[in-house]
Amino acid sequence: xxxxxxxxxxxxxxxxxxxxxxxxxxxxxxxxxxxxxxxxxxxxxxxxxxxxxxxxxxxxxxxxxxxxxxxxxxxxxxxxxxxxxxxxxxxxxxxxxxxxxxxxxxxxxxxxxxxxxxxxxxxxxxxxxxxxxxxxxxxxxxxxxxxxxxxxxxxxxxxxxxxxxxxxxxxxxxxxxxxxxxxxxxxxxxxxxxxxxxxxxxxxxxxxxxxxxxxxxxxxxxxxxxxxxxxxxxxxxxxxxxxxxxxxxxxxxxxxxxxxxxxxxxxxxxxxxxxxxxxxxxxxxxxxxxxxx
Amino acid sequence: xxxxxxxxxxxxxxxxxxxxxxxxxxxxxxxxxxxxxxxxxxxxxxxxxxxxxxxxxxxxxxxxxxxxxxxxxxxxxxxxxxxxxxxxxxxxxxxxxxxxxxxxxxxxxxxxxxxxxxxxxxxxxxxxxxxxxxxxxxxxxxxxxxxxxxxxxxxxxxxxxxxxxxxxxxxxxxxxxxxxxxxxxxxxxxxxxxxxxxxxxxxxxxxxxxxxxxxxxxxxxxxxxxxxxxxxxxxxxxxxxxxxxxxxxxxxxxxxxxxxxxxxxxxxxxxxxxxxxxxxxxxxxxxxxxxxxxxxxxxxxxxxxxxxxxxxxxxxxxxxxxxxxxxxxxxxxxxxxxxxxxxxxxxxxxxxxxxxxxxxxxxxxxxxxxxxxxxxxxxxxxxxxxxxxxxxxxxxxxxxxxxxxxxxxxxxxxxxxxx
Numbered sequence: 001x002x003x004x005x006x007x008x009x010x011x012x013x014x015x016x017x018x019x020x021x022x023x024x025x026x027x028x029x030x031x032x033x034x035x036x037x038x039x040x041x042x043x044x045x046x047x048x049x050x051x052x053x054x055x056x057x058x059x060x061x062x063x064x065x066x067x068x069x070x071x072x073x074x075x076x077x078x079x080x081x082x083x084x085x086x087x088x089x090x091x092x093x094x095x096x097x098x099x100x101x102x103x104x105x106x107x108x109x110x111x112x113x114x115x116x117x118x119x120x121x122x123x124x125x126x127x128x129x130x131x132x133x134x135x136x137x138x139x140x141x142x143x144x145x146x147x148x149x150x151x152x153x154x155x156x157x158x159x160x161x162x163x164x165x166x167x168x169x170x171x172x173x174x175x176x177x178x179x180x181x182x183x184x185x186x187x188x189x190x191x192x193x194x195x196x197x198x199x200x201x202x203x204x205x206x207x208x209x210x211x212x213x214x215x216x217x218x219x220x221x222x223x224x225x226x227x228x229x230x231x232x233x234x235x236x237x238x239x240x241x242x243x244x245x246x247x248x249x250x251x252x253x254x255x256x257x258x259x260x261x262x263x264x265x266x267x268x269x270x271x272x273x274x275x276x277x278x279x280x281x282x283x284x285x286x287x288x289x290x291x292x293x
Numbered sequence: 294x295x296x297x298x299x300x301x302x303x304x305x306x307x308x309x310x311x312x313x314x315x316x317x318x319x320x321x322x323x324x325x326x327x328x329x330x331x332x333x334x335x336x337x338x339x340x341x342x343x344x345x346x347x348x349x350x351x352x353x354x355x356x357x358x359x360x361x362x363x364x365x366x367x368x369x370x371x372x373x374x375x376x377x378x379x380x381x382x383x384x385x386x387x388x389x390x391x392x393x394x395x396x397x398x399x400x401x402x403x404x405x406x407x408x409x410x411x412x413x414x415x416x417x418x419x420x421x422x423x424x425x426x427x428x429x430x431x432x433x434x435x436x437x438x439x440x441x442x443x444x445x446x447x448x449x450x451x452x453x454x455x456x457x458x459x460x461x462x463x464x465x466x467x468x469x470x471x472x473x474x475x476x477x478x479x480x481x482x483x484x485x486x487x488x489x490x491x492x493x494x495x496x497x498x499x500x501x502x503x504x505x506x507x508x509x510x511x512x513x514x515x516x517x518x519x520x521x522x523x524x525x526x527x528x529x530x531x532x533x534x535x536x537x538x539x540x541x542x543x544x545x546x547x548x549x550x551x552x553x554x555x556x557x558x559x560x561x562x563x564x565x566x567x568x569x570x571x572x573x574x575x576x577x578x579x580x581x582x583x584x585x586x587x588x589x590x591x592x593x594x595x596x597x598x599x600x601x602x603x604x605x606x607x608x609x610x611x612x613x614x615x616x617x618x619x620x621x622x623x624x625x626x627x628x629x630x631x632x633x634x635x636x637x638x639x640x641x642x643x644x645x646x647x648x649x650x651x652x653x654x655x656x657x658x659x660x661x662x663x664x665x666x667x668x669x670x671x672x673x674x675x676x677x678x679x680x681x682x683x684x685x686x687x688x689x690x691x692x693x694x695x696x697x698x699x700x701x702x703x704x705x706x707x708x709x710x711x712x
Contacts (some may be wrong), residue, residue, distance in 0.1 A: 011620070022516045025509045029591060030531045032546045033538055035556060039549060047549045049556065106332040113328025118321035125329060127701075132340050134697060136649020138666040139344065139686045142673055146350060146683075147343035166339040169332060227539045230651055234673065247541045251548070251656055260549075263542040270537040274530070277537075 033267055040065060040260040047257065065261040085262060088246040095157065095242060096225040099164035103221040106165070107172025108214050112206070114173070115180040126173075133170035137230040140167070145234045155237035163231045168221030175220065179213025179284055212284035216277045223273060344690070351683035354460035360400040361388045365456050373474070377449050379431050386432040389415065390422045406462070406678065407472075408451035414442045450474030463684035468492075488668070488685070495664040498582060498654075499647035503594075505587040506643045507636065510594035514635070515628075517595070518602035529599075536592040544656050547585045551575040551657070577659030585657050586647060593646060594639040601635030634703070641700045645693060665689060 003015050043062035044050045052060035071083040110129065113119060132140065144163050145154065153159030187209075191201040207214075229244035236245065243262065250259045302310040358365055363384045371377050389397065397419050404411035421439045429435070437444040454462060454472040465471055465478060469486040473479045480486070517525045517532075535543065550556045558572040567573065575581055605628065613623035651666035658667070665685060672682035 014620070018512065018516075022513050025513045026528065026531050028509065028588060029535055032543065032550060032588065033535060035549060036542065036546050046554070047545075047552065048554050049559065106335055110329045110332035113325045116321065116325040116328070118318060119325045119329070120322050125333065128341065129329075129332060129336060132336065134645075134693070135344065136646075136651070136666060136689065136693065138649060138651040138669050139347075139690055140340070142669055142682055142686050143340075143343035143345075143347040145673060146679070147346045150346075162339045166336060169336065173332070223537065227541070229541060230670075234670075244539065244541050247539075247545070248652075248656075251541070251545065259545055263539075263545050266539045266542050270534065270539065270542075274533055274537045278530075278533075 036260055036263045036267065040257070040264040042257070045257060047255070047260065065257045068256075069258045069261045069265075084241055084246055085243075085258060088241045088243045091157075091240060092226055092242040092244075095160050095164055096222050098161045099168055099225045100218050100222040102161070102165040103168035104172050104214060104218040107169045107217060107221070108176050108210075110169075111173050111176035111180060114177055115183065129173050130170045132166050137167075137228075141231045141234040144231060148235055154235045155240070157240065159235055160232065160240055163235060164225035164228060165221075167228060167231070168224045171220035171224060172214070172217035175217035176210060176213045179210045183209065209287065212280040212287065216280050216284075219273055219277055223270075347683045348687050348690075350679060351463050351687045352459050352461060353680065354403075354455055354462070355458040357400045357403050357455050358458050360392050360396045361385070364388050365452075368452060369456060371449075373450060373453065376433075376444065376446055379433050381449075382433040382436055382443075383430055386422065386425075386436060387427065389418055390427065394419065402677070403455070403680075404452070406466075406681075407454055408448060410442055411448065411451070414440045414448070418443075447474075460680075463680040464688070466681050467684045467688055488665075491663065491665050491668060494579075495648060495666075498579065498586070498662070498664060499644050501583055502586045502590060502647045503640050503644045505583065506591050506594040507640060509587065510591055510598055510639065511632075511636070514595050514598035514602055517599050518605070519607070532592050532595050535588070540589065540652060543589055544585060544653060547581075547588070547657065548576065551581055551584065576657050577662070579658070579662045581657040581659070582654050582662035582664075585653050586650060589653065590643045590646060593642050597638040597642060598632065598635040601638070602632055605631045637703050638700070641696060641703065645696045645700065648696075649689060649693065 003012065007015070039047065039049065041061050041063065042050065042053050043060055043064065044053065050060060069085045071086045114122065114126065114129075119125070140163075144159075148154045148159045148163070153162065183206075187205050188201055191205045196204065227244060229242075229248050232240060232242050232245045233248065236242075243266070247259055247262060250256055304310055304313045361384075364381065367381050367384050368377070371381060392400070397415060401412045401415035404415065417440050418436070425432070425435055442448055451474055453474050454460070454476060462472055466481070467488050469481045469489045470478050471481055513528075513532075517528055520528070548555070552558075553572050553574070553576075555575075557575065558567075561567045562569050562572065575584065609627050609631065610623055613627045614620065618626065648664075649666055650664055651670060654662045654664045655667050655670070658664070666689070669682045669685050669689070672678040672685070
């Protein structure tokens with residue numbers, strides 16, 4: 001993609017305008033995410049860069065929104081100070097972790113079955129298993145709202161965890177089946193002929209090899225639950241505050257800059273998760289002997 | 294071949310080999326199925342059944358038949374001319390009087406969809422009927438005295454569409470149609486025609502978002518596919534990071550940028566491009582919805598495009614240039630046709646996701662940016678017209694299924710890649 005030395009003026013113009021265009025698109029993709037970082041340290045109660053903030057005046061900077069988010073209420077804080085954010089963090093982690101564990105175990109076992117050469121109705125089963133990822137969330141939420149209320153599962157954490165598990169499993173199934181392609185089944189035979197039973201073979205031979213796929217699937221399932229707001233809105237009660245639900249409420253009712261502090265934390269979390277998944281993907285490719293060119 | 298099977302090769306235990314193989318295969322099949330079974334059952338109960346039950350709701354009209362069973366029975370005998378007979382009035386009177394307040398409330402809401410006015414009439418009657426004794430017939434005149442709408446045949450005729458416990462009325466409503474009292478399909482009154490417009494708007498926004506994603510995504514996918522791996526891996530992070538960032542965070546960020554005193558407008562004012570008093574209205578309208586959705590869905594366009602472009606050998610372009618084609622011509626004739634599978638996969642994916650969007654239009658769309666998903670949510674939570682929300686959801690589901698079927702034919706659903 002380098003410009004050769006003999007390029008004509010026209011080619012040069014074309015090349016540089018193409019590069020500028022691409023640069024702008026990357027800017028459009030990535031810059032918005034980082035705008036929130038400095039703004040969360042502003043003392044202004046609105047979502048804007050005040051002139052004082054741009055002149056780097058110390059009074060324009062403050063940590064008060066972070067303190068509010070953490071539930072530390074100082075004397076200088078005039079707005080209502082509640083502990084809803086920390087409650088949201090707690091609930092999000094409870095629901096997220098519980099549904100991740102469920103989704104990962106169900107999804108991994110199913111992926112093992114799907115990768116067997118003798119699987120009947122493979123296409124149909126795959127379509128059903130992936131459907132929670134495909135059906136628009138609003139339809140899923142509507143269906144669950146009707147059905148779970150008949151079973152008394154709305155307004156409960158159990159209902160929420162079940163719903164999020166269903167939404168997370170497709171990601172586990174997809175990532176683990178992807179890791180299992182090119183899996184050498186002779187390893188299983190070798191292990192069995194050496195006298196290991198099914199469980200031992202699974203934990204000692206299969207698991208270490210598919211672990212990268214399982215972990216990235218689990219991370220996908222976790223972030224799906226952690227970021228999910230539509231289903232929570234429809235089947236959760238006031239008690240089931242999660243981070244996205246609290247942000248939703250914050251955006252609709254009390255537009256408070258605490259949202260920006262929380263957003264900053266979430267951006268940092270997403271960077272951490274992305275790094276982990278990328279490292280795992282490379283490790284998995286190395287393990288399976290797929291060269292990344 | 295047939296000779297061998299007929300003569301029957303036997304295994305050591307004396308069973309024909311064919312049968313023995315079949316048995317082993319069946320065992321393998323059952324084992325594979327058993328592994329998938331837990332998840333399949335789980336998805337069936339937590340996901341498939343809820344959606345199925347929602348769909349049955351979209352044609353279900355039995356509730357009102359259960360509240361007024363006798364009235365609807367005698368109603369069917371009525372010739373639909375003039376006012377109904379005393380018998381119909383009397384059964385209606387008794388059933389309104391006997392039903393619980395909750396049932397009456399729910400049933401009258403349903404009746405109100407057929408003709409507005411029923412709800413207030415039933416509510417008022419429920420209150421006033423208490424004073425009239427059950428043995429105090431005939432009731433016709435007394436009921437008309439309570440509310441003169443009881444004497445209007447229009448209201449009685451409107452009940453006709455509810456006699457059947459299965460109804461397609463909600464589906465008709467979803468396209469601004471309804472039944473008249475003789476069960477002919479007619480247009481909704483002018484002021485209630487919103488859904489056809491919303492469907493068109495939903496398609497329009499989704500098409501525009503897909504188009505913009507393609508315009509922005511194609512060049513950068515090309516760049517990513519042609520750069521050496523160490524640079525493209527770095528740039529790929531720019532595509533993947535938004536993908537991993539919370540949807541609500543991205544919406545918050547766009548609010549910071551697009552609002553009247555937001556980053557974008559401030560920048561334009563400071564650089565003198567627009568005057569301070571006519572800052573652009575970029576949020577709470579369709580423009581806002583399209584801008585934000587484009588940024589959110591761009592990774593879904595780039596990833597499939599990139600994976601297709603990665604497989605196009607650079608030698609094709611070199612050959613075309615070598616044979617004397619201008620770069621643009623070579624691109625148009627050689628590279629573009631090769632990348633079509635990526636365009637269709639990415640375009641389809643973005644379109645399908647966009648069409649069911651709920652959160653983004655709800656938060657940044659304002660009144661003018663609402664899509665069909667928002668109406669489903671509105672009827673679910675606010676008006677409690679669940680039949681209509683189920684019907685709208687059902688139609689959306691059918692559209693999605695058809696689109697995914699096409700997508701599956703084009704690329705195969707199992708080829709969906711993550712990150």
